Amino acid sequence: MARAFIGLGGNLGDARQTLEAAIARLADHPDLALTGRSAFYRTAPWGVLSQPDFVNAAVSVDTALAPHALLDLLLATERAFGRVRDGERWGPRTLDLDLLLHGAAAIHDERLEIPHPRMAQRAFVLLPLADIDPSLDIPGQGRVADLLETLDTHGCVRLSQA
Incomplete structure (x- = not known):
């Protein structure tokens, strides 16, 4: 079993309801x-600024899945939940799920990078993680708090x- 951390976000439709579901x-x-x-957080968009604010959250799970x-x-x-990945980065979306950490795994391939490479620069990721575990160490980046x-x-x- 590994403890994994997942970031959630969305800004189309009823984002809070989508994240709850x-x-x-x-x-x-x-x-x-x-x-x-x-908890849920309302956050300004990142990258493409001409879009609605996001609702963000995080969860931790124990899993045997690789x-x-x-x-x-x-x-x-x-x-x-209706997410269409059309190649646009940082655009509006119904649901975005990011695998932030998976135990002690360090993976950098064409499909997956964990620890998530930019999470230390994003308050919309770190605030929710701090709700779960402020002392969580992000390998190579530091403690969440x-x-x-x-x-x-x-x-x-x-x-x-929360």
């Missing part, structure tokens, strides 16, 4: 055991309790 779907999966969940198998499950879950202290979080608004 996606978390429930992951929690019901026989190969995942939900071990933690963050990293690529978990990635496949996350991609299938996105598709089930320490990394969060270096970022501007003023554009991130907590919408609910």
Whole structure:
């Protein structure tokens, strides 16, 4: 078993409802055991700024799935919620699921990079992770709480309790 951390986000339709439903779907999966969940945060868009604000969250799960198998499950879950990957980066989406960490795995291939390479620079990832485990060490990047202290979080608004 490995502890994995998954970032969730969306900004089309009722994003909070979509994230709630996606978390429930992951929690019901026989190969995942939900071990933690963050609050929801409203955050400004990243990259492409002319789009609605996002709702972001994170969950932790224990899983026996290998990293690529978990990635496949996350991609299938996105598709089930209407996500279309058309090659546009940082654009609007119904649901985005990012595999941030998978145990101690370090993978850098054409399909998957974990630890997620840019998570230490993104308050919309670190704030939810801090709800789950502020002392979490991101290999090669540092502890979540320490990394969060270096970022501007003023554009991130907590919408609910964890």
